[in-house]
Amino acid sequence: MAAAWTPDQPIVSIRAVHKSFGAIEVLKGVSFDVRKGEVVCIIGPSGSGKSTLLRCINALVPINSGSITVEGQEVHDPALDKLELRKKVGMVFQSYNLFPHKTALENVMMAPIHVLKRPKSEVEALARRLIKKVRLEGKEDAYPGELSGGQQQRVAIARSLAMHPDIMLFDEVTAALDPETVKEVLVTIRELAEEGMTCMLVTHEMGFAREVGDHIYFTDRGVIVEHGPPETFFKQASDPRTRAFLSQIL
Amino acid sequence: MEGLWDFLRSLHDAYGINLVHFYDAFERGRLLRGMWTTLKLAALCVVLSVLIGIIGAWLQGSRFRVLKALVQGYIQFFRNTPPLVQMYFFYFALGPQMPRVENEFGIAQPILGSFAWAVISLSFFAGAFNVEIFRSGVEAVQKSTVEAADALGFNRWQIYSLVVFPLAVRVCLPALNNNLVNLIKTTTQAYAIAVPETLYVASQIWSDRINVFEMMVTLLTFYLLIVGIFVWIMTRVERSLRVPGFGQ
Amino acid sequence: MSVPGNNAALKVMTAAPAQGESGFLASTFTPKALGIALGLFASVALAGEAWAQLTTGGERLGILATLWKWTPLILLGPPHEVGGFALNVLVSFLAMAIGTASGLFLGLGQISRIGPVRSVSWAVTQFFRNSPWLVLLFFVMLLTPFQINIAGLSVPLPGWFKATVGLALPVMANVAEIVRGAVNSIPSSQWESAESLAFSRLQTIWRIILPQCVKRMVPPWMNWYAILTMSTPLISIVGVNDAMTLTQDALAAEQRTELLMPMYGMLLLFFFVYCYPIARWTIWLERKYAVRI
Numbered sequence: 001m002a003a004a005w006t007p008d009q010p011i012v013s014i015r016a017v018h019k020s021f022g023a024i025e026v027l028k029g030v031s032f033d034v035r036k037g038e039v040v041c042i043i044g045p046s047g048s049g050k051s052t053l054l055r056c057i058n059a060l061v062p063i064n065s066g067s068i069t070v071e072g073q074e075v076h077d078p079a080l081d082k083l084e085l086r087k088k089v090g091m092v093f094q095s096y097n098l099f100p101h102k103t104a105l106e107n108v109m110m111a112p113i114h115v116l117k118r119p120k121s122e123v124e125a126l127a128r129r130l131i132k133k134v135r136l137e138g139k140e141d142a143y144p145g146e147l148s149g150g151q152q153q154r155v156a157i158a159r160s161l162a163m164h165p166d167i168m169l170f171d172e173v174t175a176a177l178d179p180e181t182v183k184e185v186l187v188t189i190r191e192l193a194e195e196g197m198t199c200m201l202v203t204h205e206m207g208f209a210r211e212v213g214d215h216i217y218f219t220d221r222g223v224i225v226e227h228g229p230p231e232t233f234f235k236q237a238s239d240p241r242t243r244a245f246l247s248q249i250l
Numbered sequence: 251m252e253g254l255w256d257f258l259r260s261l262h263d264a265y266g267i268n269l270v271h272f273y274d275a276f277e278r279g280r281l282l283r284g285m286w287t288t289l290k291l292a293a294l295c296v297v298l299s300v301l302i303g304i305i306g307a308w309l310q311g312s313r314f315r316v317l318k319a320l321v322q323g324y325i326q327f328f329r330n331t332p333p334l335v336q337m338y339f340f341y342f343a344l345g346p347q348m349p350r351v352e353n354e355f356g357i358a359q360p361i362l363g364s365f366a367w368a369v370i371s372l373s374f375f376a377g378a379f380n381v382e383i384f385r386s387g388v389e390a391v392q393k394s395t396v397e398a399a400d401a402l403g404f405n406r407w408q409i410y411s412l413v414v415f416p417l418a419v420r421v422c423l424p425a426l427n428n429n430l431v432n433l434i435k436t437t438t439q440a441y442a443i444a445v446p447e448t449l450y451v452a453s454q455i456w457s458d459r460i461n462v463f464e465m466m467v468t469l470l471t472f473y474l475l476i477v478g479i480f481v482w483i484m485t486r487v488e489r490s491l492r493v494p495g496f497g498q
Numbered sequence: 499m500s501v502p503g504n505n506a507a508l509k510v511m512t513a514a515p516a517q518g519e520s521g522f523l524a525s526t527f528t529p530k531a532l533g534i535a536l537g538l539f540a541s542v543a544l545a546g547e548a549w550a551q552l553t554t555g556g557e558r559l560g561i562l563a564t565l566w567k568w569t570p571l572i573l574l575g576p577p578h579e580v581g582g583f584a585l586n587v588l589v590s591f592l593a594m595a596i597g598t599a600s601g602l603f604l605g606l607g608q609i610s611r612i613g614p615v616r617s618v619s620w621a622v623t624q625f626f627r628n629s630p631w632l633v634l635l636f637f638v639m640l641l642t643p644f645q646i647n648i649a650g651l652s653v654p655l656p657g658w659f660k661a662t663v664g665l666a667l668p669v670m671a672n673v674a675e676i677v678r679g680a681v682n683s684i685p686s687s688q689w690e691s692a693e694s695l696a697f698s699r700l701q702t703i704w705r706i707i708l709p710q711c712v713k714r715m716v717p718p719w720m721n722w723y724a725i726l727t728m729s730t731p732l733i734s735i736v737g738v739n740d741a742m743t744l745t746q747d748a749l750a751a752e753q754r755t756e757l758l759m760p761m762y763g764m765l766l767l768f769f770f771v772y773c774y775p776i777a778r779w780t781i782w783l784e785r786k787y788a789v790r791i
């Protein structure tokens with residue numbers, strides 16, 4: 001069992017993580033810490049392992065070596081209760097992944113009812129509050145097929161928030177959206193961050209990373225090449241790979 | 251009703267159209283009992299074969315290779331052998347191996363009669379096709395949807411029952427309906443093991459009353475009717491399950 | 499406005515052959531398939547053998563020897579006539595041929611521009627599709643005469659031939675549906691270009707549309723052949739000497755309960771060995787002819 005975790009210690013601690021898919025090594029020794037309330041943005045070219053890293057943090061993907069601890073609990077411990085981990089770590093995906101056969105409200109309510117076994121009335125009140133929070137009041141009874149991409153993504157955020165996580169992971173959540181709807185999603189995430197939620201975002205939205213991020217990590221080919229707070233990172237990147245990448249996208 | 255029977259009797263006197271199975275109470279009773287047996291047989295087989303399909307599709311997704319191989323073996327066997335021979339095998343070969351019980355006359359008879367074996371045989375036959383149908387439906391559910399459910403903390407059974415299965419059913423409903431219609435038609439093969447279903451009873455009537463053509467027409471009308479009603483019900487089911495934006 | 503691409507159907511259709519699948523033969527006679535067939539037979543034969551040893555004390559012929567004794571009859575029928583499993587296969591070929599030929603015309607009738615032809619074709623198709631095969635078989639067997647008179651010659655209609663026609667009827671209806679579906683899946687641009695090149699409707703159908711349909715009709719057509727083959731034992735119920743009847747005759751002659759499972763098991767094995775490769779071939783053809791969009 002892990003030692004009791006206190007909020008002054010890092011909420012997520014990643015040490016020398018290696019991950020291979022068959023013969024291809026995707027993560028080649030990644031290490032960093034995330035403090036509680038921090039907004040961490042991970043950027044980098046495709047194939048650099050960013051999405052894999054997020055999936056390793058909430059145990060969707062096992063790691064080959066190294067360690068990841070969330071609130072002091074080792075994630076890849078075989079004795080780990082995945083349910084407990086999933087209650088602490090919420091994840092939002094690029095392709096929203098709402099359940100198409102349930103309305104927006106039901107999507108948000110499903111996990112607390114079936115996984116947390118909370119009573120339906122309490123969960124419904126929470127769900128309506130969350131849908132209002134992501135500014136989708138009035139769309140509770142719409143099916144995902146009737147919502148736009150940005151609206152679906154916001155429902156997905158509300159769905160993850162319904163589990164009251166301590167950390168939220170966002171995997172390129174705006175990549176599949178058109179520019180007008182990107183903004184509405186980013187506004188929602190920004191509000192979450194301002195309320196003190198620990199967020200880890202894999203993103204291409206440099207403007208957002210600069211404004212909202214506390215710490216930026218640049219990954220390339222499975223390693224963290226450079227990192228720093230946004231002021232220094234974007235202006236004074238030292239590594240040539242970082243500069244090449246930034247010049248391409250900025 | 252009597253008026254109708256008299257009219258049918260007059261048809262016989264005038265034109266030789268022999269519809270005795272309608273206006274004679276005894277024959278009518280036989281026929282109706284046979285039809286009821288067909289309906290019972292069809293209903294039981296539909297329900298059981300769907301259950302077998304669900305369980306088989308669930309087992310096929312298991313991690314144990316032995317389990318997967320067993321399900322594959324079951325499917326390939328029942329799909330590539332004739333349902334009639336399967337029924338004979340169950341009734342004539344397996345049946346006598348079963349323990350015997352005494353019926354109300356004190357005579358020992360096998361614990362499972364021809365009706366039960368027909369249900370078992372046909373359910374396994376249709377179930378094998380249903381496993382493939384449900385499996386293709388399950389495969390059509392996007393991995394990302396399953397991943398999202400996993401990330402929310404659902405366990406494997408919850409993911410299957412709350413997310414994967416409802417979506418899979420919507421995808422495979424047309425193929426499933428097709429298979430179930432075939433199942434209803436295949437119940438006639440229970441004739442061969444003397445289950446008193448509609449065809450069997452009809453053959454008894456036409457042997458007694460020599461009205462083969464009229465019986466045939468009645469039979470075909472009956473089956474077209476129950477297939478038609480079944481298709482109508484399933485179309486309603488399909489419509490009620492429709493979710494906007496999914497699979498259209 | 500929809501969920502990100504529910505493209506399952508599209509994925510299936512555009513799937514390339516799986517890696518490592520060299521061809522039809524290699525993918526059919528896999529160790530798994532042979533294992534299933536042998537395992538089936540072995541377990542049933544062994545069970546029967548064990549039972550026989552327990553009950554008889556072994557003075558009669560063993561199970562496997564008895565099966566071997568009856569196999570020629572069950573496979574080929576009585577001497578000087580075609581019967582047994584060979585008759586099942588013959589009936590399946592003939593019924594398929596008759597059903598395909600008539601089904602082709604019935605299917606074309608469904609897309610005819612003449613209203614009554616369309617309605618009648620549709621009605622006939624629906625009627626034979628939704629009727630139980632055994633009922634149709636009885637219908638043909640009992641209501642057609644024993645012989646017909648053509649130009650003064652009386653031609654006898656043997657039972658097996660009538661049964662073949664009876665089985666061909668539902669095949670005809672299902673082939674009609676396959677034809678109709680295949681024709682409808684050809685893009686209308688084909689019809690338009692043919693029309694602009696002054697082809698008549700008949701020429702368009704025979705020279706342009708149907709040749710393109712053939713490939714996409716083959717897998718469902720083969721599927722129906724498999725279903726038809728597995729329906730041929732129905733002819734035993736109407737008195738034809740096929741493998742089923744002969745197996746039952748053999749069992750009646752031997753009068754040994756321990757033979758029940760092995761002999762029915764052997765019959766199942768014959769059908770399995772015939773139908774399983776056809777099923778694999780169908781899947782292989784399906785992948786090969788997958789419509790690439």
